[in-house]
Amino acid sequence: MDGLFDLLRCHSTPGDEDEVAQYLLAAWAGAGWETSSHGRHAVSARLPGGGTDGPTVLVCAHMDSPGYTVEQIGEDGLVLVRLGGAHLGEQPVPGVLKLGGEHHRVVLHPVADDPERCRTEGITGVAHGDRACFLAGPQLVAEQLLESPFLDNRVGCWALVALARGLRQNPDINVVLGATSCEEIGGFGAAVLARAVQPDAVVCLDATYEDELQDVRLGHGPVLTLSDASVIVGPALRDRFQAFCRARSLPLQTEVYNYSGTDARAFPHQGLRAPVYALLLPTRGNHTPTETAHVADLHAWLDLLHALLAPGAGHGLWDVGFAP
Numbered sequence: 083m084d085g086l087f088d089l090l091r092c093h094s095t096p097g098d099e100d101e102v103a104q105y106l107l108a109a110w111a112g113a114g115w116e117t118s119s120h121g122r123h124a125v126s127a128r129l130p131g132g133g134t135d136g137p138t139v140l141v142c143a144h145m146d147s148p149g150y151t152v153e154q155i156g157e158d159g160l161v162l163v164r165l166g167g168a169h170l171g172e173q174p175v176p177g178v179l180k181l182g183g184e185h186h187r188v189v190l191h192p193v194a195d196d197p198e199r200c201r202t203e204g205i206t207g208v209a210h211g212d213r214a215c216f217l218a219g220p221q222l223v224a225e226q227l228l229e230s231p232f233l234d235n236r237v238g239c240w241a242l243v244a245l246a247r248g249l250r251q252n253p254d255i256n257v258v259l260g261a262t263s264c265e266e267i268g269g270f271g272a273a274v275l276a277r278a279v280q281p282d283a284v285v286c287l288d289a290t291y292e293d294e295l296q297d298v299r300l301g302h303g304p305v306l307t308l309s310d311a312s313v314i315v316g317p318a319l320r321d322r323f324q325a326f327c328r329a330r331s332l333p334l335q336t337e338v339y340n341y342s343g344t345d346a347r348a349f350p351h352q353g354l355r356a357p358v359y360a361l362l363l364p365t366r367g368n369h370t371p372t373e374t375a376h377v378a379d380l381h382a383w384l385d386l387l388h389a390l391l392a393p394g395a396g397h398g399l400w401d402v403g404f405a406p
Contacts, residue, residue: 083222086240090220090230093180095149095213096165096267102145102239106261113246115259123274126260129251137282137400138256141245141387142275143238144265144288144345147231148369149215150190150200152208159204162214166266169370170200176217181207187217216371226377233365233373234289235265237380241287244384245391254393255400265345272348283356283400285390286346290362296337300364300376303333304383307360312343318405319357322398332386335364357402361386
């Protein structure tokens with residue numbers, strides 16, 4: 083889990099994803115992949131010497147996590163407004179203010195009746211637009227639960243590194259790994275990545291919510307989103323995906339809702355015919371200082387991704403059209 087802990091300690095608020103981007107680019111290059119940067123919007127990697135006649139399958143995650151930006155600088159300290167729906171709660175929590183690339187520890191104080199803002203002490207040299215986030219102190223609880231801010235979506239980035247280290251050239255498909263900026267606010271990066279890669283199929287990695295009513299639970303495997311505000315997976319594709327998992331005894335949960343979503347919407351918005359599968363990690367306390375995931379789900383997530391990208395395994399999921 084060392085690599086994941088390193089990623090969780092990175093500062094990566096929307097529009098300031100440099101630390102995670104550099105981590106990914108270095109890790110991918112170290113695993114022998116050819117890397118590309120797409121402005122400040124996305125990064126990607128592919129194995130050298132690839133290029134088959136098969137489909138291009140993009141596996142992507144987003145680099146940013148919710149945080150805060152400096153809105154007011156006064157004699158009494160700083161007022162910060164949130165970026166991307168961070169949930170501070172009602173008690174002060176440890177935070178990090180990033181100035182000139184350096185991390186300065188602060189305490190983030192909630193503002194009464196204003197969940198959009200928080201306060202912290204004044205620090206010399208602060209400017210409008212400087213960023214703060216929760217302080218990450220990732221820990222394993224009873225060796226089963228991982229607790230830390232930014233599981234959404236540093237776990238997705240961690241999975242991209244694990245895939246780069248474990249995958250080999252696939253004669254059936256062209257695998258591209260990608261990571262986007264600003265998923266938490268605007269989703270700009272995914273549109274750039276979609277245009278740059280032009281994938282034939284997409285697996286979008288993200289975090290989702292534990293939901294007792296839908297029987298989405300920690301420790302029961304990854305979650306395939308059937309519908310939300312960004313993607314729709316109809317019954318035909320759902321059945322193919324579930325049959326794929328059953329044939330390999332891989333756990334899979336499903337969810338349905340009509341609010342929130344991921345930056346997966348960018349791919350059909352770019353006019354791509356690619357099927358888009360949002361394959362998510364169930365978490366508790368999303369966007370709070372104490373997000374929680376089950377270690378078994380992390381392993382099951384990676385197992386499923388490796389199975390999807392194995393030679394000959396996923397063509398029934400990648401080459402799809404309307405049923406006859």
